[in-house]
Amino acid sequence: MFQCVFSSGVLQPHSTSCLFKHLFYHSATPASQKQPEPIYSKKTEIQRQTVRAHSVKLFVFSALQVARQLLLQQQQQQQVSGLKSPKRNDKQPALQVPVSVAMMTPQVITPQQMQQILQQQVLSPQQLQVLLQQQQALMLQQQQLQEFYKKQQEQLQLQLLQQQHAGKQPKEQQQVATQQLAFQQQLLQMQQLQQQHLLSLQRQGLLTIQPGQPALPLQPLAQGMIPTELQQLWKEVTSAHSAEESTGSNHSSLDLTTTCVSSSAPSKTSLIMNPHASTNGQLSVHTPKRESLSHEEHPHSHPLYGHGVCKWPGCEAVCEDFQSFLKHLNSEHALDDRSTAQCRVQMQVVQQLELQLAKDKERLQAMMTHLHVKSTEPKAAPQPLNLVSSVTLSKSASEASPQSLPHTPTTPTAPITPVTQGPSVITTTSMHTVGPIRRRYSDKYNVPISSDIAQNQEFYKNAEVRPPFTYASLIRQAILESPEKQLTLNEIYNWFTRMFAYFRRNAATWKNAVRHNLSLHKCFVRVENVKGAVWTVDEVEFQKRRPQKISGNPSLIKNMQSSHAYCTPLNAALQASMAENSIPLYTTASMGNPTLGNLASAIREELNGAMEHTNSNESDSSPGRSPMQAVHPVHVKEEPLDPEEAEGPLSLVTTANHSPDFDHDRDYEDEPVNEDME
DNA sequence: CAATGCATAAACAATC
DNA sequence: AGATTGTTTATGCATT
Numbered sequence: 001m002f003q004c005v006f007s008s009g010v011l012q013p014h015s016t017s018c019l020f021k022h023l024f025y026h027s028a029t030p031a032s033q034k035q036p037e038p039i040y041s042k043k044t045e046i047q048r049q050t051v052r053a054h055s056v057k058l059f060v061f062s063a064l065q066v067a068r069q070l071l072l073q074q075q076q077q078q079q080v081s082g083l084k085s086p087k088r089n090d091k092q093p094a095l096q097v098p099v100s101v102a103m104m105t106p107q108v109i110t111p112q113q114m115q116q117i118l119q120q121q122v123l124s125p126q127q128l129q130v131l132l133q134q135q136q137a138l139m140l141q142q143q144q145l146q147e148f149y150k151k152q153q154e155q156l157q158l159q160l161l162q163q164q165h166a167g168k169q170p171k172e173q174q175q176v177a178t179q180q181l182a183f184q185q186q187l188l189q190m191q192q193l194q195q196q197h198l199l200s201l202q203r204q205g206l207l208t209i210q211p212g213q214p215a216l217p218l219q220p221l222a223q224g225m226i227p228t229e230l231q232q233l234w235k236e237v238t239s240a241h242s243a244e245e246s247t248g249s250n251h252s253s254l255d256l257t258t259t260c261v262s263s264s265a266p267s268k269t270s271l272i273m274n275p276h277a278s279t280n281g282q283l284s285v286h287t288p289k290r291e292s293l294s295h296e297e298h299p300h301s302h303p304l305y306g307h308g309v310c311k312w313p314g315c316e317a318v319c320e321d322f323q324s325f326l327k328h329l330n331s332e333h334a335l336d337d338r339s340t341a342q343c344r345v346q347m348q349v350v351q352q353l354e355l356q357l358a359k360d361k362e363r364l365q366a367m368m369t370h371l372h373v374k375s376t377e378p379k380a381a382p383q384p385l386n387l388v389s390s391v392t393l394s395k396s397a398s399e400a401s402p403q404s405l406p407h408t409p410t411t412p413t414a415p416i417t418p419v420t421q422g423p424s425v426i427t428t429t430s431m432h433t434v435g436p437i438r439r440r441y442s443d444k445y446n447v448p449i450s451s452d453i454a455q456n457q458e459f460y461k462n463a464e465v466r467p468p469f470t471y472a473s474l475i476r477q478a479i480l481e482s483p484e485k486q487l488t489l490n491e492i493y494n495w496f497t498r499m500f501a502y503f504r505r506n507a508a509t510w511k512n513a514v515r516h517n518l519s520l521h522k523c524f525v526r527v528e529n530v531k532g533a534v535w536t537v538d539e540v541e542f543q544k545r546r547p548q549k550i551s552g553n554p555s556l557i558k559n560m561q562s563s564h565a566y567c568t569p570l571n572a573a574l575q576a577s578m579a580e581n582s583i584p585l586y587t588t589a590s591m592g593n594p595t596l597g598n599l600a601s602a603i604r605e606e607l608n609g610a611m612e613h614t615n616s617n618e619s620d621s622s623p624g625r626s627p628m629q630a631v632h633p634v635h636v637k638e639e640p641l642d643p644e645e646a647e648g649p650l651s652l653v654t655t656a657n658h659s660p661d662f663d664h665d666r667d668y669e670d671e672p673v674n675e676d677m678e
Numbered sequence: 679c680a681a682t683g684c685a686t687a688a689a690c691a692a693t694c
Numbered sequence: 695a696g697a698t699t700g701t702t703t704a705t706g707c708a709t710t
Binding site for chain 1: 698699700701702
Binding site: 470471472508509510512513516517532 | 683684685686687688693694
């Protein structure tokens, strides 16, 4: 199915966003895989046999998940990503641009992942919240499942013991184990959902890590894929597993234990670990000897002991103190077939997870590599003109974070490179307070605003990226889009907030600017109406105001159009979560979607002097109709990040004081702004 | 370096 | 009276 996805299209060489759009377009079907139902449906039939398998597995899963999280966090810390994020375009299937097979490495991305990525790119805070909620729901489900199974397990444990006493032999146990495995698969799926979800979030984080430093593209990521801890963990598990495998099934427990005990390296004995252990990269044994050692080294931090209970899968026995826990461990979880079976199951689970993780990493890497290459290669911008970089950074921003300057890497080697320095940490707060920033729009380059907005509508709506147009242009656009070609001031406000996420904060600032522009420019004519006053546009004046400069330079236009696309909106929630994890994250204020505007319409509009407003719907419904792209292989210039990201906390502080409306971010958050235009 | 364009801030008045 | 709308001035930055 997935291959079908990638084999179905022809891709514009330049557009990462197109790729994502396309992928997203095809991702609807795979989404069904996310349904946890199968687990439930099968659980009843298997549960009787699944004594501890699930709990063991869950246990290991949680450990591995933590490990994976650690891994991903470390990846982020390495500031690798060079990925730009595509815009989410689920509402505009018409905009889907086919992806060429050549561009893709079909095996690297699963539909699920793709969809998740797509769904989570350019997330608005609301979207992310939903996702997080979903994840929480998943986790909740799992918890409930776990509890349920533990109950079942207690009963089954009794049965099992009875069976054993009654002379049941390993053979039957193996059968049980097999079924346990089957059940594990189910739970594994669920776990994978969570993991992928997490992974996606982390990817998002990766993607949001922004360029600015040409020299550090993907290598760090590739090399840093596997944190030391995880690698070690892997090694441990693998070696242990192989050790176990090498022994007869009947004696595996003994051998396994022997291996553990005899292991000289403390870190070589951990078969079961809890999240804490994995997080710390500490490995410990569950054998008595090892425990004592572990205890000495890390007092009361036994992987199998936490919150006063035994963490042995399916046990949960309450242990007053660590000593009693050790006693309990030695007495209840001594070497026997049961413990051995649990270990085996666990190892298999771990291996599966490792495989899955490896695959995911591979895919991620391939994706990033692919995107990196793609975005890099087409860049042939004749001039360093870039829309975003043309934006003026505020003084404070520049001073505060010189490295964060969104300068366009016009070199082919530095496309979407992550910024590894500069404002290393941008807090959620700072992200939200992108506040009054002085920046220059590229409006002067005459990018056809209507087509740009139309093409990137979803992007602008969700990403807090400042549209690369002047207030005057935006106001004009708002007015022209209205049926009556006239709007009240409030309607103009609403258009701004509705069309651009960016204008959902710092209302006082930009509203003032809007009013200022309306009054200042002759092209805006105030007309007294029955209900009050409306604003109209005097196109002649407007055209006077903006000399047409670049009609003849398509590449410039292209650059303009694509430039702002590579910025990724910082996901507030994501950032918050990262902040919670103390992950130094440098993110951008915007996430990009390189939706290249429809150049044809762009040029047309350009030539027409934008006199005749192009219907935005028109461009919406014609995805790949850009002749210009065909004629001129699009050169996507690696545009710099939105300067906002470069702003950094300092800028925030400096501007915050000036902004009377500084803290009114939510002014428009939930405000329905649909009165006009509809 | 000056001119220009734009963003931002703010004072102020008129109106709702 | 307070909020909104509209005008105007000032300032700073970037581009030309």
